[in-house]
Amino acid sequence: MFESLTQRLEGIFKKLRGRGTLNERDVGEALREIRVALLEADVNYTVVKSFVEKVRQRAVGAEVLASLTPAQQVIKIVNEELTRLMGAQGAELQWAPSAPTIVMMCGLQGSGKTTSTAKLAAKFRQEGKRPLMVAADIQRPAAIQQLQTLGKQIGVPVHVGGPGESPLRICQEAVRVAAAQHCDVLLLDTAGRLHVNTELMEELREIKARLQPHEVLLVVDAMTGQDAVNVAKAFHEAVQLDGVVLTKLDGDARGGAALSIREVTGAPIKFIGTGEKVEALEAFHPDRMASRILGMGDVLSLIDKVEAAYSQEQALELERKLQEDSFTLEDFSAQICQLKTMGPLEGLLDLIPGMKRLKDIQPDAKELVKVEAMISSMTMGERHNHALINGSRRKRIARGSGTTVQDVNRLLKQFAQMKKMMRSFGGVGKASKKLRRGHLPLPLG
Template sequence: MFDELSAKLNATLQKLTGRGVLTEDAVKEGLREIRRILLEADVSFDLTRDFLERVQAKAIGVEALKAVRPGHQIVKIVYDELVAMLGEKQAPIAHATVPPTVILLVGLQGSGKTTTAGKLARRLKTEQKAPFLVAADVYRPAAIDQLTTLGKQVEVAVHADTASKDVVKIVRDGIAAAGKARARTVLVDTAGRLQIDDEMMGELKRLKAAVNPHEILLVADGMTGQDAVRIAKGFHDALGITGVVLTKMDGDARGGAALSIYGVTHAPIKYIGVGERLDALEAFHPDRLAGRILQQGDILSLVEKAQGAVDEQEAERLARKVTSKKGMDLEDFLGAMRQMQKMGPLKNVLGMLPGMNPAMLQAAKIDDKKLKHVEAIVLSMTRKERSNPDLLNGQRRLRIAKGSGRTVQEVNTLLNQFKQMQKVMKSVGKTGGTGLKLPFGRGPFPG
């Protein structure tokens, strides 16, 4: 997420932190570089100018703190201003005191609105908010079918009326159905257009007046930079949006949308989409994202992901076995790998660690497809072979390679790295040290 912005910004800040004495000229030179970086990231000119003016005003008196190097104080100032630029604090859904809470999802076609409705329904269900979906896009072919399919996948009821084109009636009927079903949250998937037009806005205004929603969330493509900001301003001026969901943030987003939307609309970013899976929707925390951009890590989000994905009892069992005399076998390894996969793409997970920068992630050659290759190799073994890899002679390895569709060399590489990992993990258990070399980490890897 924001790899290019993060790399360039941190390279500039490192030049400042490396100086023992920070002159006014050095600060001005650094701020000029930051200005160029933000503009290249598609942050609006006005917001970039205001951001740098605030940083410069605070940076004037950095010599006051003798215990902290001036360069590090500049980094703290930049961090604080990034947090302010991103919205200052998390803005959760404003749930009604008397349910159901009605949430309109609005946006242009192709922004991922319907998929976001399914993701948000899944998230609200895990939060015990009893969601209910309403299909109000009567124009796009297959929109109703798509939402119905997503509803089945996340096990959330969907109200749809294929015979009617009256959006207000459909939504009113949907809210009534949600009430009967004792739903606490109603997510309305509205129609989009290829661009903002009077007809679309007129329909949304009528819908807003008719149902008086508690939230109007704009779903915007995070890859579009200043286009997303322009779209957000258009919707905000017409409807008064209460929040934003930025999609496709796992791609090569430059950062302009996330860094500009709040400053332009003062509507907080509430969620970000970080993948195609239905669990790939994260609550947006300005302070945590600022930490990621400055490569300070996001341990809190990492812990939350782990708590949601990892079976605690299984993890405790595995921890005991890892440090036992026999150690971890390939059956245990397969289970641990599957739990890790539940946390999402490995690159995203490792990117939350402090000090992890884009160059390090690229050098590690992380490829989630290779985890599938490893899984195929392990599943091609018998239970006895997984329990005791020493049984794997040349003939058995050839059979496993053919069964998994991989090469014998890949099978050998995996087994060698697994043995190395076993030894390291045993020593970690005895000494409390760190430094595991996992089979999906740096260096040669099957695939």
């Protein structure tokens, strides 16, 4: 649905490759594309307007660096401005000088408050803290049970109020409970509410006033549209936000709301929710979000994951093999094992720009199992030199691995393609270094 912004800009600038500076007319045309890209990403239109103006001022007359095409130059400016707007770096939580630290979660219905509360609690627990979750949502049926179930899952206690108790009373009681149980961080899961519901907003204001939480977090669905601005503004006015948790970023929403909220409230995005599991909560990286909003994929996150899975020596070894063209099926098999440690395959591919549009080649974990079985059914000689594998060997391998000759054919073909692809990529280690310096993301997409 979305053509990548980089591609579109390449189209516009095709004719002026090699020219020295960007002139007003070229930039104007490019900015129109940027505007559409941002609007399609659900960035609020007033935010888009002021943003585009800033980029115009910086871009007109800017010199095109020798190593970049004009399109890349503009994208670079846009990317830098976006990153700057979202806060130069990830922000930390504020901790109380003396325990307990009180964290209040608020947001619209369905934004993912309860899940985020549990994810944060799990994170704190892992860091060696003693969290207590407070079920202050007495509006939604079974919200309390949901928090209790999650609490059991992650081994974090949940404070539940008695029947008829107001959310404020439940929270106040929880502070006492926390002291008695030596809990050092209190997470208040408040009810989801519409920002136009004055009664419920008043309730929130009162909890904030009485409990003086150290951190008020607004939970926002990454899929939120233009309305994000109104929502953020209303919550900010009522309870003065300290930070934002952006949820459901594991989908394909571009998350333009992140930019709008930051612009309107000034509150930094502190965490992002990236999956259904309780561990799926990550620190926020403004630069990565900028790329995502522009539809350039989240290449840096991918590189992080790859780096976490590969040791430096492994990467160097792989690079050497690729250069010498001695990458074998044996290495391939080892790679598949590595890949598995990086988490679900579909999640990984989502991070690569353009991949989401290729719905037909959705990777299948079962396929990997097959591939492993096939490689295991090969002799050492075959694994080291796949050219050996003729028709009758293919038949044997298929029988041995419980697959078909077609499967074996496909594997060998894919292996050959992969070798070719990796040669052009120039090795994992090198690629990541390039990315760190900020060169590679631009031509991608």
